[in-house]
Amino acid sequence: MSGSFCRSLYAFTGDQHQQGLKFEAGELIRITQTLDGGWWEGEKDGVKGWFPSTYVQLQNLSSMSPLDEPLARDWKCYMSPQGRRYYVNTVSNGKSLQPQHNQQVSRSSRCLWMISVPLQIHSVTFPLPLHMSEQQLLKPDEWSYCDYFWADRKDPQGSAIISGFEVLLQKQLKGRQMQKEMAEFVRERIRIEEEYAKNLSKLSQIPLAAQEEGTLGSAWAQLKKSLADEAEVHLKFSSKLQSEVEKPLLIFRENFKKDMKKFDHHMSDLRKQLASRSAAVEKARKALADRQKDLELKTQHLEIKLNSKIEEDIKKARRKSTQAGDDLMRCVDLYNQSQSKWFEEMVTSSLELEHLEVERVEMIRQHLCQYTTLRHETDMFNQSTIEPVDKLLRSVDPARDRELWVREHKTGELRPVDMDI
Structure with a gap:
């Protein structure tokens, strides 16, 4: 054109x-x-x-x-x-x-x-190019959900169109899934700790080198005992992991999916109402255009030939055009009411989802910090189990061990002499 x-x-x-x-x-x-x-x-x-x-x-x-x-x-x-x-x-x-x-x-x-005909995409009215620069972000410099998810987009997993709010819901559901997978990871860590503790305890009871004597024998016995102590430390670590990390990750927002469905159904209902009223506006606009066209044709006939019947027809056509205009105004008002309601719910709901995401991330961070704290504690307890071993190893004295062994097992102090003739 x-x-x-x-x-x-x-x-x-x-x-x-x-x-x-x-x-x-x-x-x-x-x-x-x-x-x-x-x-x-x-x-x-x-x-x-x-x-x-x-x-x-x-x-x-x-x-x-x-x-x-x-x-x-x-x-x-x-x-x-x-x-x-x-x-x-x-x-x-x-x-x-x-x-x-x-x-x-x-x-x-x-x-x-x-x-005037607005720029409308999927029943949502957006500003015309001349007015786009007039809009300001609701929460500048925050990258808030309430500013960046107004339009619909194509689902990357298929050909369907999904709303911006659905994108936010998918983010929430994905976050929930990641949270569950983290809990599974911790559960596997607990299993490894339990298995490790079991094996340490079992190893500490094996009577290998049990007959070693002296200071070295004491150090060896303490080393074996430290394995049992270390096994106890790892059992406590696994127990705390389960109660202080895994369980909170699993039970946090147990009704999360149900809450997200409520959000989804509520916003979907508002969009359906908006689409219905948008269709009503288009129907009313078409009816008005038809009435105006009819009025224009009758007015042109009057210009060609003056006639009282035509004048009466023009009055009727004008009344119908006026009525069509009233209908259009009513439909537009209802549409604007629906869009205003949807707008308000989009802002409040997206901010609520934003708050939930911040809460989720902060909760996970805190419990992962608890994991590292427990891990540091485990290292400290493990160190305490090995310290007696280190002390005894430093006391190992081969000369002392020889003395003790000789005292216990000696067969005689007299040495052989030469034979006389």
């Missing part, structure tokens, strides 16, 4: 929009860029800017007609901060869906709004 031309149907100030293109009704604009959200970029008199596509009508150069009829006296077009356009009679303060030309002026016009 770039390079095509359009003619403005209504005046657009662009004052409340960054890079807005200002024009009056009936001016020729060259289109340079279009977006699905209902906003086009155009150029007029060498100036580029953005404007709502509903303000213009495409036109072929070969069929261009004189300037469209301007708005009637005292009528002006305005754009609300939310991007809604409406027409106001500065005398009566009346508002209307369609521009009022000279033959259509009515001081009793109902207060109606024309909703």
Whole structure:
């Protein structure tokens, strides 16, 4: 569509929009860029800017007609901060869906709004490009969940689309799984400690070298006894690991999955309601467009041929158009209520998940610190079991051992002498 031309149907100030293109009704604009959200970029008199596509009508150069009829006296077009356009009679303060030309002026016009087509993705309304820079993070510099998970994305495990909140839930469930696997790891460590303690105790009871004597024999007996002491230390270590590390990891948030399902169902229900009301808005918008088109056709017939019946038909068509506008307003209000509710729940729920994740990480850190503390204690106790062995080994004296053995086992002190003739 770039390079095509359009003619403005209504005046657009662009004052409340960054890079807005200002024009009056009936001016020729060259289109340079279009977006699905209902906003086009155009150029007029060498100036580029953005404007709502509903303000213009495409036109072929070969069929261009004189300037469209301007708005009637005292009528002006305005754009609300939310991007809604409406027409106001500065005398009566009346508002209307369609521009009022000279033959259509009515001081009793109902207060109606024309909703510009927003940028909507999976039933969620996002700001148009002109307004994206106006948004500020809810919690700047914190990388908070509540700021970065508003859009949906494709599931990397398949072709399904998952919401940003589902991504957060998957993070929580993955964290829970990692927590369980850590508990399994500690359980295996406990099993190894128990097996090690059992083997140490068994080894300490084997009567090997039991007949060693003297100071060396005492050191050897203490060494064997230290194995039994060390086995007891490792049994205590494994017991504390089970009660102070493994068990807390297992029982922390036992109802975690059930709580996550509540979160999931609640947010899913809000999204379903939002999708339903978004569909209602689109249906109401289409109905309004049909009513406006019908009114335009009847107005054109009146211009060709004055007829009281046609005038009555125009009044009916105008009433139906007004009613369609009211219906659209009602649907949009309901949609906005649903989206506001979803927005609030997204913020509070994502912050709650953020808090739960911080709590989980801190809990695991504390219990892993407890693991290292117990490990240091085990080393200290093991050292205490080996210290008596070291002391006795330092006291081993081969000369003393020889003396003791000789005293106990000597066979005589008299030495042989030469035989006399």
